[in-house]
Amino acid sequence: xxxxxxxxxxxxxxxxxxxxxxxxxxxxxxxxxxxxxxxxxxxxxxxxxxxxxxxxxxxxxxxxxxxxxxxxxxxxxxxxxxxxxxxxxxxxxxxxxxxxxxxxxxxxxxxxxxxxxxxxxxxxxxxxxxxxxxxxxxxxxxxxxxxxxxxxxxxxxxxxxxxxxxxxxxxxxxxxxxxxxxxxxxxxxxxxxxxxxxxxxxxxxxxxxxxxxxxxxxxxxxxxxxxxxxxxxxxxxxxxxxxxxxxxxxxxxxxxxxxxxxxxxxxxxxxxxxxxxxxxxxxxxxxxxxxxxxxxxxxxxxxxxxxxxxxxxxxxxxxxxxxxxxxxxxxxxxxxxxxxxxxxxxxxxxxxxxxxxxxxxxxxxxxxxxxxxxxxxxxxxxxxxxxxxxxxxxxxxxxxxxxxxxxxxxxxxxxxxxxxxxxxxxxxxxxxxxxxxxxxxxxxxxxxxxxxxxxxxxxxxxxxxxxxxxxxxxxxxxxxxxxxxxxxxxxxxxxxxxxxxxxxxxxxxxxxxxxxxxxxxxxxxxxxxxxxxxxxxxxxxxxxxxxxxxxxxxxxxxxxxxxxxxxxxxxxxxxxxxxxxxxxxxxxxxxxxxxxxxxxxxxxxxxxxxxxxxxxxxxxxxxxxxxxxxxxxxxxxxxxxxxxxxxxxxxxxxxxxxxxxxxxxxxxxxxxxxxxxxxxxxxxxxxxxxxxxxxxxxxxxxxxxxxxxxxxxxxxxxxxxxxxxxxxxxxxxxxxxxxxxxxxxxxxxxxxxxxxxxxxxxxxxxxxxxxxxxxxxxxxxxxxxxxxxxxxxxxxxxxxxxxxxxxxxxxxxxxxxxxxxxxxxxxxxxxxxxxxxxxxxxxxxxxxxxxxxxxxxxxxxxxxxxxxxxxxxxxxxxxxxx
Amino acid sequence: xxxxxxxxxxxxxxxxxxxxxxxxxxxxxxxxxxxxxxxxxxxxxxxxxxxxxxxxxxxxxxxxxxxxxxxxxxxxxxxxxxxxxxxxxxxxxxxxxxxxxxxxxxxxxxxxx
Numbered sequence: 004x005x006x007x008x009x010x011x012x013x014x015x016x017x018x019x020x021x022x023x024x025x026x027x028x029x030x031x032x033x034x035x036x037x038x039x040x041x042x043x044x045x046x047x048x049x050x051x052x053x054x055x056x057x058x059x060x061x062x063x064x065x066x067x068x069x070x071x072x073x074x075x076x077x078x079x080x081x082x083x084x085x086x087x088x089x090x091x092x093x094x095x096x097x098x099x100x101x102x103x104x105x106x107x108x109x110x111x112x113x114x115x116x117x118x119x120x121x122x123x124x125x126x127x128x129x130x131x132x133x134x135x136x137x138x139x140x141x142x143x144x145x146x147x148x149x150x151x152x153x154x155x156x157x158x159x160x161x162x163x164x165x166x167x168x169x170x171x172x173x174x175x176x177x178x179x180x181x182x183x184x185x186x187x188x189x190x191x192x193x194x195x196x197x198x199x200x201x202x203x204x205x206x207x208x209x210x211x212x213x214x215x216x217x218x219x220x221x222x223x224x225x226x227x228x229x230x231x232x233x234x235x236x237x238x239x240x241x242x243x244x245x246x247x248x249x250x251x252x253x254x255x256x257x258x259x260x261x262x263x264x265x266x267x268x269x270x271x272x273x274x275x276x277x278x279x280x281x282x283x284x285x286x287x288x289x290x291x292x293x294x295x296x297x298x299x300x301x302x303x304x305x306x307x308x309x310x311x312x313x314x315x316x317x318x319x320x321x322x323x324x325x326x327x328x329x330x331x332x333x334x335x336x337x338x339x340x341x342x343x344x345x346x347x348x349x350x351x352x353x354x355x356x357x358x359x360x361x362x363x364x365x366x367x368x369x370x371x372x373x374x375x376x377x378x379x380x381x382x383x384x385x386x387x388x389x390x391x392x393x394x395x396x397x398x399x400x401x402x403x404x405x406x407x408x409x410x411x412x413x414x415x416x417x418x419x420x421x422x423x424x425x426x427x428x429x430x431x432x433x434x435x436x437x438x439x440x441x442x443x444x445x446x447x448x449x450x451x452x453x454x455x456x457x458x459x460x461x462x463x464x465x466x467x468x469x470x471x472x473x474x475x476x477x478x479x480x481x482x483x484x485x486x487x488x489x490x491x492x493x494x495x496x497x498x499x500x501x502x503x504x505x506x507x508x509x510x511x512x513x514x515x516x517x518x519x520x521x522x523x524x525x526x527x528x529x530x531x532x533x534x535x536x537x538x539x540x541x542x543x544x545x546x547x548x549x550x551x552x553x554x555x556x557x558x559x560x561x562x563x564x565x566x567x568x569x570x571x572x573x574x575x576x577x578x579x580x581x582x583x584x585x586x587x588x589x590x591x592x593x594x595x596x597x598x599x600x601x602x603x604x605x606x607x608x609x610x611x612x613x614x615x616x617x618x619x620x621x622x623x624x625x626x627x628x629x630x631x632x633x634x635x636x637x638x639x640x641x642x643x644x645x646x647x648x649x650x651x652x653x654x655x656x657x658x659x660x661x662x663x664x665x666x667x668x669x670x671x672x673x674x675x676x677x678x679x680x681x682x683x684x685x686x687x688x689x690x691x692x693x694x695x696x697x698x699x700x701x702x703x704x705x706x707x708x709x710x711x712x713x714x715x716x717x718x719x720x721x722x723x724x725x726x727x728x729x730x731x732x733x734x735x736x737x738x739x740x741x742x743x744x745x746x747x748x749x750x751x752x753x754x755x756x757x758x759x760x761x762x763x764x765x766x767x768x769x770x771x772x773x774x775x776x777x778x779x780x781x782x783x784x785x786x787x788x789x790x791x792x793x794x795x796x797x798x799x800x801x802x803x804x805x806x807x808x809x810x811x812x813x814x815x816x817x818x819x820x821x822x823x824x825x826x827x828x829x830x831x832x833x834x835x836x837x838x839x840x841x842x843x844x845x846x847x848x849x850x851x852x853x854x855x856x857x858x859x860x861x862x863x864x865x866x867x868x869x870x871x872x873x874x875x876x877x878x879x880x881x882x883x884x885x
Numbered sequence: 886x887x888x889x890x891x892x893x894x895x896x897x898x899x900x901x902x903x904x905x906x907x908x909x910x911x912x913x914x915x916x917x918x919x920x921x922x923x924x925x926x927x928x929x930x931x932x933x934x935x936x937x938x939x940x941x942x943x944x945x946x947x948x949x950x951x952x953x954x955x956x957x958x959x960x961x962x963x964x965x966x967x968x969x970x971x972x973x974x975x976x977x978x979x980x981x982x983x984x985x986x987x988x989x990x991x992x993x994x995x996x997x998x
Contacts, residue, residue, distance in 0.1 A: 019951075023912060023961045024935065030913040054932030062936035066943060 013073065020063055024056050074390075078397035085398065086405075092370065093402075095780075096363045099773060100406025103359030104452070105413030106766075108445045110349045112418040115444070116435030117338055117345060123260070123434065125200025130334040131302075133158065133167060133292040133309065137327040139592040145580075146337075150290045150329070152274075152282040154316060158292070158329065159192075161312050164305045165294040165331070168195040169274060170263055171282075172291070174707060175247040176534045177270070178736050181232055185534040185740040186269035187225075188246060190277045196257075198295050206240040206255035214273040221273065222251035226259045228269035246270060247537040260433040264291070265336045281704075285316075285323035294331055305331050338430040343839040344755065350835075351505070351766045354498045356452065358770050361498075362777040364456035365491040367399060369784040371460035392461045399457025400450055407449025411442065426754030459487060488781045492814070493821040495774040500825025500858060502767040505832045507850040508843065509760035512679075516753055516842050522673035523573065524612035527564075528745035529719035529726075530572050532710045536736035543702040547695065553711065553737070554604065556729045562717040563726070567607040568694050570708050571599075573675040574748040577708075580686050584655045585643055587663065598639055598688035599675055600656070602697050602705065608670065610714045618650035618668030625693040632693065633664040636672045639688035654690075664692065677752035679842030712745075719744045756840060771858070775865040782814050782869040793873050794881025803874035810873050814866035822855060897929075897937050899980060902965065902973040905947060911960040912938060938963060946972050 031049035036042060053059060064073070086093045121127040135148040142148070150158070155169050170191040177186050193214035196203060204226065213221050222244050224232075233239045239253045251272065261267070274290075281287045296305065313328040371378075378391055415437050422432050429435070533553070539545045550568050557566035571577045582595025589595070605621040607613075616637055625632055633654065640649045653663040674681040675689065697705050715722055723742060731737050786793070793806055833846040904910065904918050912935060919929045941947040946969035952962045965973065 019961065022959075026911070026958065026960050027913045027916075027931075027935075034917075052931050054930070059932050059935050062933070063939045066936040066940035 020060055024053070024059060028053060028056070074393075075397065078394050079401055081394070082398040082401040086402065089370075092366060095776070096366055096402055097406050097409060099359045099362050099776075100403060100449075100452070101409035101413060102769065102773075103356035104403075104407045104410030104445060104448055105417065106352045106410075106769075107349075107356045107448055108410050108414035108441060109417050109421055110345070110352045111444045111448075112414055112437060112441050113421070113429070113435055114345050114349060115438070115440050117341055117429060117431045119440065120431075120434050120438075122334060122336065124334075127334065129296040130199070131165070131294040131296065131305065131331040132334050133294050133329055133331050135288050135327055135329055137325075139326075141593050141597070149288045150292045151285045151288045151323070152290050153285050154288070154324070154327075154329075155192075155290050155292055157316060158309070158312055162294075162305075162308055163297075164300040164308045165296055166194070166198055167292055167294045168192045168198040169290045169292050170195055170271075171274060171277070171289055172266065173277075174534075175270075176537050176736055176738065177244060177246050178248070178537070178734075179243070179245040183736045183738050185532070185738050186228065186246070187266070188270045188272060189263065189266075189268040190272045190274040192274050195293070198293060201261060202258060203255040204258040205238060206253070208255060209271075209273050214275045216275055216278070218273055218276055220249060220251045220276065221254045222246065223255040223257060223271040224253055225257050225268045225270060226261065227267065229256045244270070246272070247540075262433075265338075265430050285320055293334065302331065336431055340755065340839075341430050344759065347759070347835070347839055348762055351502060351763060354502055355766050355770050355773070356448070358495050358498050358773045358777070360452045360456045361491045361495045362773050362780070363399075363402070363452075364459055365488055365777060365781050367402075367456060368460045368487060368491070369780070371395065395461035396454060396457045399460070400453035403449040403453030403456070404446070407445050407452075410449070411437070411445045414441070414445070424758075426758040427751065488785060489817045489820075492774075492778055492781050492817040493824065495777045496818050496821025496858065496862065497825035497828060499767070499770040499774040500822055500854065501828045501832050502763065502770045503854040503858060504825075504829035504846070504850060505836060506760065506763040506767040507854050508833060508836060508846055509756065509763050509840070511847075511850055512840070512842060512844040513753065513756050513760050515844050516679045516756060519674065519678050521574065521678060521749060522613060522671050523745075525745040525749045527715045527717070527719055528611070529713040529715060529723070529742065530575065530710060530745055530748065531713075531739040531742040533730070534736075534738050534740065535706050536732050536734050538734070538736075540703055540706060543699040546702050546706045549732075549737075550604075550694070550706070550709070553730055554606070557711065557713055557726060560722055560725050560729050562715050562722045564714040564716050565606050565610045566711055566713045567610040568604045568709055568711055569607055570602045570694075570705060570710070571675075572710050572712065572748070573611075573673045574677060574745070574752050575743070578675065581656050581658045583643070583688075583690070584657070585652070587655055589655050589657050592657070595657075596642065596688065597686045598635075598690050599686060600659075601689065601691050602694045603691050604694045607691070607712070610712050611673075612714075613673060614671040616669045616671060618666070620668055620670070621691075621693040626695045627698075629696075631659075631662055631664045631696055632667040634668045634670055634691045635666055636670055636689040638672045639690055640669045642688050659692075660698070677841070678749060679753060679756055679840075683841050711739075756842065759840060771861055775861050778814060778818070778862050779865040779868060782810065782866045783872075785813070786810055786869045786873040789873070790876055790881045793876050794878040797876065797881075798878040806874040806876075807867070807870040810870035811863065811866055814862070814870075818859065818862045818866075822858060825858075826851065826855075896980070897933065898941060899973070899976045900929075901934075901937060901941065902946065902969055902976070905963050906965050906970065906973055909950070909952070909962040909964040911954070911962050913960075915963070941969070945969075 028046070028049045031052060032040075032042075032045040035045035035048055040048065050056070122130070124130060132147075133150060135150050135154070137148065140148050150169070152169075155167070159167050159169075168191070170189050173188050173190055175186060175188045177184050191209070193209035193211050196208040203223065206223070208223070209221065213219055224239055224244070229239055232244075233242070239256055242253045244251050244253055257268070257271070281289065294305070296302070309329040309331060313324075317324045317327060381391060382388065418435060418437065422429050422435050425432070535546060535549050539549045554566050554568060557563055571579055579600050580597045581600045582592055582597050584590065584595060603621070605623060605625070608615060608620045618634070620634055621632065635643070635649070635654075643649075643654070644652060649666055649669055652666045654666060655661075655663050670691070672687070673689065676684040681687070694705075713719065713722075713726065723739075727739055730739065796806065796809075797803075829851075830846065837843045837845070900919055901915060904915050904922075910918070915938075916929055916931055916934055938947065942949055942963070945966060947963045948966050949961050949963050951959055954960050
């Protein structure tokens with residue numbers, strides 16, 4: 004029903020009510036006249052008997068049951084009219100609210116997408132992840148244990164409470180169609196798409212007969228890979244794709260944004276066709292397992308069943324499965340530190356919203372004080388106090404909802420760019436969208452803030468003696484509201500102070516962290532992962548030769564100083580952490596100290612410019628046939644051996660065989676885990692061992708992980724085209740991927756701190772601006788109310804300077820109180836930041852003083868403008884007003 | 886003139902339903918009828934008659950329609966809906982039970998114990 008229909012119907016109902024009552028009175032009067040009353044007396048008697056037509060009408064309207072809605076609509080219309088009448092006030096209030104709710108809604112959109120929305124599979128609440136667990140497994144270090152492929156097959160065959168499917172994170176080189184390229188290939192069990200309830204975009208998923216050793220070589224393409232290789236909209240079904248030298252027929256294309264634990268694959272192949280040796284063993288556990296609860300099955304039943312199967316496997320294969328068990332947990336995406344960052348920002352944004360509310364509240368309060376007489380008049384005409392409060396709240400809620408609508412528009416525009424702006428990549432970024440949750444949230448926030456900033460002005464109605472305001476002019480009520488205004492200013496300043504101190508702390512932290520020595524020379528250093536030609540990967544000897552040749556060819560590129568091979572690169576994700584011990588009497592795995600193990604070629608130290616502290620680094624004589632050696636960093640030296648001489652000592656690393664390593668030298672510590680995070684890393688010890696001493700059995704896995712680092716004499720990116728060409732190999736299948744400079748990597752490790760600082764800076768600036776507008780508005784209003792008083796003072800001989808001081812002193816009091824409260828609260832904020840941000844520097848006096856100075860100057864400027872205006876009042880005009 | 890009593894709480898609705906049950910009737914006639922039938926004992930507060938009618942109409946117990954009266958004027962006539970009739974039977978029955986119970990208590994001989 005439209006506005007006009009509703010209005011029209013309401014009028015019709017009023018007309019009918021009027022007609023009905025008139026008929027009653029006229030009939031009654033006619034009867035009375037028949038009994039001998041005069042016309043005049045009869046009508047009077049009839050009216051009296053009915054008891055005041057207007058009162059009866061009101062009661063009838065109440066009885067209709069739509070009364071509240073009519074009042075509400077009336078109030079809304081009234082509020083809109085009032086807002087239109089004061090465009091200046093409305094614009095400022097709406098802009099403030101739009102900023103506040105907009106920023107809050109953007110943050111909530113992110114939180115909703117990343118943390119709250121169900122996973123984009125069908126009925127995600129019945130999906131689980133199955134993990135392995137053994138008592139010696141270090142979960143803190145390695146995260147959840149996955150499942151061995153033979154164990155998965157047993158689970159799949161024996162479980163009745165769930166259906167399960169599996170995938171493996173793997174990679175390979177696609178050599179056709181197009182240029183050779185390294186891809187993320189996920190071998191999957193045939194039923195994975197079906198189990199997740201996800202349709203393919205083109206073609207079909209795998210068939211059971213394809214998920215067998217020696218099955219037909221078929222492949223499913225990831226959406227982005229398909230677009231890249233075949234172009235938008237082209238059909239790929241039936242085409243050939245050569246992956247690791249093996250031709251596959253494309254049978255399907257995955258839908259857009261299909262991810263497994265937030266990882267997007269380039270290609271999928273049938274898992275059982277993978278012939279890798281480690282998939283035959285129960286020892287390694289590389290398989291990720293998803294489970295779908297069958298109808299009516301509880302999580303408890305699944306746990307019990309998994310425990311029974313695990314127990315049986317442990318009895319049957321004691322060598323590998325002793326004490327290993329399986330458990331299931333609801334499927335989720337590990338969002339890492341995004342969770343803490345999001346909540347931190349949400350808190351900051353919430354503070355900005357509070358300031359916005361305080362601002363609008365003080366604006367409304369100022370308005371309601373000047374409306375006092377209007378409200379008093381309404382009360383005198385019979386409006387109940389509850390009714391007046393309701394009207395005030397309706398007005399503030401209308402204002403808040405308009406502001407909220409603008410805020411939602413802001414969020415709709417701003418949320419996506421904000422995701423792009425996120426450091427690294429935001430987990431579940433595709434799920435960040437406006438949805439009903441977000442709209443409900445925005446509505447809730449708007450109404451809540453509307454009630455929050457409308458409540459104080461509304462409650463004042465109760466506090467005032469209304470007839471008093473009717474009698475007096477607006478002037479007489481200023482005294483009471485000054486205190487309330489003071490509270491608003493104090494609160495705004497306090498909140499702004501918290502945000503300013505936080506931003507200041509983050510800024511100082513960033514400065515401190517950027518100045519840290521990473522332990523190596525990050526300039527003119529190129530880092531890249533590299534894939535060897537698939538044919539090479541079949542033989543360890545070929546692989547060793549290939550790596551040797553890669554380094555020789557790289558060294559010949561003009562501008563290159565030296566090059567080395569390394570498995571895990573500092574400041575980049577990826578690490579291999581192993582337990583070590585100083586004697587042959589090695590305790591179980593979870594009792595061992597851990598160290599970062601890095602295999603490198605002898606040039607590594609020179610390429611990275613890591614200082615050699617004692618002993619020697621590797622040379623060409625350290626081979627598979629010679630004594631296993633390692634070089635440790637100073638942190639590990641201190642940790643393992645204390646003050647004693649280290650070179651010549653022996654270390655046992657159970658995961659690398661029973662033979663001890665000879666410690667050949669000590670080098671400086673490298674901030675491997677990030678400039679900021681390194682100090683908090685659970686593992687800080689580091690050791691290096693020679694790449695040539697990697698055993699043959701591991702050579703293939705190592706070759707897939709290996710990166711090269713290149714020290715250049717010129718800008719490292721400038722040599723990249725030549726380097727690529729030089730390293731392509733005879734078949735052109737040796738490709739560089741994930742090419743970065745070490746400077747970029749170093750910068751990325753501080754991306755989170757930089758991002759937080761930037762946003763806190765923006766929020767703090769916004770808060771300061773809003774607080775200053777608030778201070779200005781309140782003082783302008785208060786001084787405006789004091790014009791007659793100022794006039795009197797001037798007439799009695801006060802100086803302009805004296806008047807200015809009077810106004811500024813008033814604001815100084817509020818600002819100081821706010822700053823004092825803000826400083827106390829800032830300690831809380833500082834604590835939270837130190838808990839959630841790596842490398843956070845403690846709060847120190849310098850930050851405090853700087854913040855305080857900025858805040859004081861800004862707010863004094865804001866209060867000086869009204870002060871100056873007050874001092875220029877013409878005494879005669881001032882005294883004549885009112 | 887006999888003593889006029891005020892209506893007990895909630896009985897106005899019941900009386901209105903009963904009067905309207907006899908046939909479609911307008912507001913003034915309802916007031917008249919109530920007064921006549923109760924031989925002026927029951928004082929119908931006319932001011933609350935119309936709100937009560939509107940409330941009953943709103944609850945779907947009464948339906949209303951504009952019709953011409955015998956004098957040729959248009960008036961709003963109320964009649965009972967099916968729901969209203971059910972409600973009337975319910976309330977009449979419970980009123981009867983209540984009055985009987987009250988009567989029993991009042992007839993109790995004093996000092997009998």
